[in-house]
Amino acid sequence: MNSMHKIRFSITLLVLVLTSTSAFSLTFIENVKGYTLNQQGKLITFSNIAFEDEFIVGMDLAQEPGGIVTKINGEGRVMLPGLIDAHGHILGLGQNLLEIDLRGSQTEDEAVKRVLEFVSANSLLTIRSKKEDTRWLIGRGWNQVLWPTKAFPNKASLDSAIKDRPVVLSRVDGHAVWVNSAALKLAGIDANTPSPAGGEIVKDKNGQPTGVLIDNAEYLVTKLIPKADVEQLSAQLNAASEHLLSLGITSVHDAGISKQVYDFYQQQAQTGQLRFRIYAMISATDPQISDMLTKGHINTADDMLSIRSVKAYGDGALGSRGAALIEPYSDDKHNHGLLVTPQESLPSLFSQVLAANFQLNFHAIGDRANRLALQQFAKTFKIYPENTERHRIEHAQVVAVEDIPLFKELGIIPSMQPTHATSDMNMAEDRIGKVRLKGAYAWKTFLEQGSRVAFGSDFPVELANAFHGLHAAVTRQTPENEPKMGWIPEEKVSIEDALRGFTLDAAYAAFQDDKLGTLEIGKRADFIFIDRDIFKRPASDIRDTQVLETWINGQQVFSKSL
Incomplete structure (x- = not known):
């Protein structure tokens, strides 16, 4: 960071100290090898960070600030923003x-x-x-x-x-x-x-x-399986929390919750029991969706829980030949896949969600499902022009090449999962052939046209480790680093763009980029320490990165040494 930035950060910190009406207690972590993106997505570095309680108040300070209560030596370790799994x-x-x-x-x-x-x-x-x-x-x-x-x-x-x-x-x-x-x-x-x-x-x-x-x-x-009770939900949430925090994941976009889970998450948030941030999508198939939409957006003061979106379901998956395709499957000539939500139901579904001022996140894997979603977004935006921002297509896995520009034109966010490509490479060409692969798992194509791509894992479909996703995005290789040049290598992305998908653009896809996704003054102090410099090491090493510590709201919530 240049000297002008250091002066600006120092002045900002001084102003905060002088104008604070309460006892100003700082945590100051020095001697770090910090990386973050700025709001424009440019990678910047820093050597120290200061935060008061939940919020960052200074970075890369030229001199040690006053009022420090806790001082920590980062021991030269690599610090990154907390990772966000967008699906x-x-x-x-x-x-x-x-x-x-x-x-x-x-x-x-x-x-x-x-x-x-x-x-x-x-x-x-x-x-x-x-x-x-x-x-x-x-x-x-x-x-x-x-x-x-x-x-x-x-x-x-x-x-x-x-x-x-x-x-x-x-x-x-x-x-x-x-x-x-x-x-x-x-x-x-x-x-x-x-x-x-x-x-x-x-x-x-x-x-x-x-x-x-x-x-x-x-x-x-x-539907016959007995519903989990609160005790079982708590056990599931606790098991997931332990696992995700150990992987440096500080926020998750939960792709499809029932009314029962809607109530459970709010109860957990009200009693301070959420251990990582949850951006939850209401399931469009829940019988009580209308009631949940009527209650409006849910946003807790500490930003640990946000509910302002709906997850709808377009088609099935490629592996089970349920993804809806325009032309038949290459390995099943009489099969076009399945539309989980009938086409004739799309207008009322889209209108219901957009009229309630909620974000619509539409699951679409096959090119037909993606096309129908894009067409319906365009039609519904004309009816509700006040709600056209940051809607998403979840997966956007196989898209007709001619439809890709519509994402940018309509402002639709492709919410994609890099490890799906490396898991599917052994069967994708069998399912759809070489021609349709040109619009499949096309992360770089989306980025080059100016789309903001939110990255996730789709756990437990894939493993929840975001460093597996970063590795897949950069190399397009299996865990064994095969094939040598990567599968469809022209769609590889840079490590900076991959990190952006798991931080800033994931936050953007949740209307949270003013609070989360980067380490900047005024944002929440969500960050991790890792055991290697992923910007300097070979791309093949990214997958094996270990998280040493995870911090949320300025509090350490995981340590590998514990």
């Missing part, structure tokens, strides 16, 4: 941490083995219904693309292991479930049950359900 599922992560984890299973048999191991070791953690003899086994993380057969699993393998208890195992992307016969029986699903709109009951050649339910068909079973 995750907080309680889903907590549930995943407490229940059956199938991530990385290499075969269907291995997945079944993990279910049995969980039953043996963790029977008390299963969700129980009011009838003690009907205990649901819940898990997540299987991905048939990683299995030798690449075929969907079958109820038969689960039936051979678990006959008397319903089992519901979500695919890694959450857009399909694998269930056993006990679960199908409870849901009344048999050969005569038709697939619901926007979903599919997968059936074998004899017309019998195989145990795989895609997108809206999931609800035929999942």
Whole structure:
């Protein structure tokens, strides 16, 4: 930082000290290797930082300020702004941490083995219904693309292991479930049950359900699972909090909450129990959405909870061939994917949300879903011109090349997840072919046209570690740094732009860039210490970065040494 900036920061600090009406107590951290972006997205460095309680009051000061209560030697460690995950599922992560984890299973048999191991070791953690003899086994993380057969699993393998208890195992992307016969029986699903709109009951050649339910068909079973009570929600939130804070994540945009969770988050905020910031999106499918919209925006004074957006659902996922495509799947010529929300329902949905002055964040993975969303935004903006700012498309994963400029023209934020590209590279071309890949996972194309891209992970679909996302964004490589030059390398972004997606632009996507996302005077003191300089080390090293400390509102909330 140049001398003029130092003088300005020093003067600002002096003014704050002289005009403070209360005892001015500073925390001053010196000897840091600090990096942040400014409001224009330019990377700047600093060597010290001062904050009073929750707010930054000085940076890169030429001399030590007066009134210090706490002085800390940063020991030359690297400091970054707190990381913001613009798309995750907080309680889903907590549930995943407490229940059956199938991530990385290499075969269907291995997945079944993990279910049995969980039953043996963790029977008390299963969700129980009011009838003690009907205990649901819940898990997540299987991905048939990683299995030798690449075929969907079958109820038969689960039936051979678990006959008397319903089992519901979500695919890694959450857009399909694998269930056993006990679960199908409870849901009344048999050969005569038709697939619901926007979903599919997968059936074998004899017309019998195989145990795989895609997108809206999931609800035929999942609606029967007893709702978690407050005690279980608290356990899930606590497990997620411990995990996220250890990864340096100080804020999460929770992509789709129910009325129950809406109330739970507010209760947690009112009693001071939220440990990281939550920007929650109301689920458009919740029966009580109208009531929640009527109550207006929720913003706590400490900025720990904000609810002013709605998550709507356009289509399914690419891996389960549920993403809605303009042309058929390259590896399934009669399949265009699924529209989870019917096209004819879009006008009323968009109008309902925009009329209430809420942000609309629309899940769209396939090019058809993205196109329909863009078209509907354009139409609805004409009806509600007072609410046209910072609406989002969540994922924006496969977009027709000719539609990409519409994001900039309409001011729609692409909310994207870098690790989706590195997870999908082994099947994406099979699903959509080379031509459509030109508009897929196109982060740099969006940035070059001037779009602000909010980055996230979509945990627990992917791991919640933002440094995995930074690595994927910069290298477009697997954890093993393959392929050598990266997958579709022309869409790599710089480390500065990648960090911007996980900080400043994520904050912008939540209307919080005046408070969060960078380390600047007047903003909240959310920052982390890490074990390496990601701006000086090879890009291949970014993924293994370790978080040493996490601070929120000027308070240390995680330390690796503890």
